[in-house]
Amino acid sequence: MTAAITALPHRAAAFVAALAFALTCAAALPATAQGFETEARAAYVVDHGTGQVLLAHNADVPLPPASMSKLMTLLMTFEALQEGRLTLETRLPVSEHAMSFGGSTMFLNTSDRPTVEDLIRGVIIVSGNDASVALAEALSPDGTEEGFARIATERARELGMNQTTIRNGSGWPTAGHVMSMRDLGILAEEIITAHPEYYDYFAETEFDYENRSPANRFNRNPLLGMGIGADGLKTGHTQEAGYGLVGSAMQGGRRITFVITGLPSAAARAREAERITSWALRQFVEREVVEAGTEMARAPVFMGAAADVGLAPASDLALLLPAVGEPALSAEVSYISPVIAPVAEGAELGTLRVTLGEGQDAVEHVIPLVATGTVAEGGMLTRLGTAARAVLYELIGPPPVPITAGG
Structure with missing residues (x-):
């Protein structure tokens, strides 16, 4: 000192x-969290109340974010709802482009007119690529996913997400579509603090649009239901990115948000997410220093x-x-x-x-x-x-x- x-x-x-x-003050480890080793390729942990960064490991390296970048589509949807450009009851079209996506989907087709609320649940809970693209096209100034990518990147810069470049609305593997773990942490904090009225969607565990996909109806967030205060946000996985999670948890009035990526399996992601949550909430105490x-x-x-x-x-x-x-x-x-x-x-x-x-x-x-x-x-x-x-x-x-x- x-x-x-x-x-x-x-x-x-x-x-x-x-x-x-x-x-x-009592003696304490440096805020850089020396001694804590993470299995993740990159990680970032922040305490909401103080703004203190508890862990930053390769946190500013731009990496493929996989479906974790769907949070950007959700943020811009929440902002459009707040501004009155959309309502939860607004019905949106599904384009051929949106319907064409594989991977995790809501199994939408071009005859569907899902509500914005349906699509929000489809993005958060089942990680629907089709739902993400339908929202992105609705938000785009020219109705295209490319147009959405431009305004999403601009919005990211306004939030201080300087290692983010958005190329699509779903996180589908695309050259140049990258985000840093710190940027994803900034994005999660913005959603939690600026749009609490929509945050409860992230804690929902099941959603099946018109009973089309019973097997794909469960939220992939491994921390929900563990009883450790976890209540969001979004998983991600591609072969290039590995397994990742943007998560948040609250205990005793303290909220932390963490981002991890590059884990080798869903099981490893679950273990590391629980370990980081436990460490961040139990190994730090608030002390009066002045x-x-x-x-x-x-x-x-x-x-x-x-x-x-x-x-x-x-x-x-x-x-x-x-x-x-x-x-x-x-x-x-x-x-x-x-x-x-x-x-x-x-x-x-x-x-x-x-x-x-x-x-x-x-x-x-x-x-x-x-x-x-x-x-x-x-x-x-x-x-x-x-x-x-x-x-x-x-x-x-x-x-x-x-x-x-x-x-």
């Missing part, structure tokens, strides 16, 4: 010193009745930390120096920046620092002394600044 203090110049001089202070009112530093006061004033966080800060180990935690105090008198108690004078983790997956929290007391303007002697020091400063330069360090 490291800590530092930076005092930004009020005029021209810069004052920088190291501050050693203890954050009130307490409001605790003095973190003292700032020099210019022309004040006191030489300095204490700085303390305006609010508490709790972080999600692994249960054992040493935290990858750093903190920095910043303020304008010197502070000009008078100073009112509670006045905001700086910031405390606390960072958990390292690199792209680091989570940063910024808390205002406020004065712990009142400092009035100094009297005549204070002003004369300040003027004298200013003259000496101009003649012989600034006094040396002591540097101390600690951890």
Whole structure:
């Protein structure tokens, strides 16, 4: 754990010193989850409440997503419902193109007019390629799957999914159709948080459109029904991609979302999904690391009745930390120096920046620092002394600044 203090110049001089202070946290493993080994080719785990990334393994590598990319088709369907461009009762046509898909299907034909709700269930529960393409064509500005792919890729960029290129609405193996595990995590979080009214569909376990496919009516998500809080989202499998799952689970008010891919079998996918869920929900605890009112530093006061004033966080800060180990935690105090008198108690004078983790997956929290007391303007002697020091400063330069360090 490291800590530092930076005092930004009020005029021209810069004052920088190291501050050693203890954050009130228990020892914890680094947020990069050292020591946790996954069998997946790539994996990503995030905690919803804190936004902390608990695991990132090849998370930014664009890979074939298989049917997990159907989540993009679903998100855009939910957005169209929210905007009133579709309703759950809207009946949609089934094109020859949509009907032509093999693999997992609802067994639609061109005479069918399924409702949007039928198609949503067909995508989520039976992973219907035909249902996905029917929705994609309905959402497309030109009625084609290619047109949908263009707007879906644009929407992905708006969400920050920078390693995603959509080529179709179903995840059918197509050159250049790729998504990273982090991008799929972003997509899942958007569905869960922005469209909770439709999220219950992901927990449904059976759907058989007009009794056409009794054998293909079951949801493939292996975690549903295990009693571990799992309630979504989508499996995927192709020969190139291997077996994958975008999953989410909630226990005790905490929700995590994970993405895994490249497993060799459905059984391996189920084992790894359960293992990651258990680890993410049980091996991390929320701890208070900053307490409001605790003095973190003292700032020099210019022309004040006191030489300095204490700085303390305006609010508490709790972080999600692994249960054992040493935290990858750093903190920095910043303020304008010197502070000009008078100073009112509670006045905001700086910031405390606390960072958990390292690199792209680091989570940063910024808390205002406020004065712990009142400092009035100094009297005549204070002003004369300040003027004298200013003259000496101009003649012989600034006094040396002591540097101390600690951890």
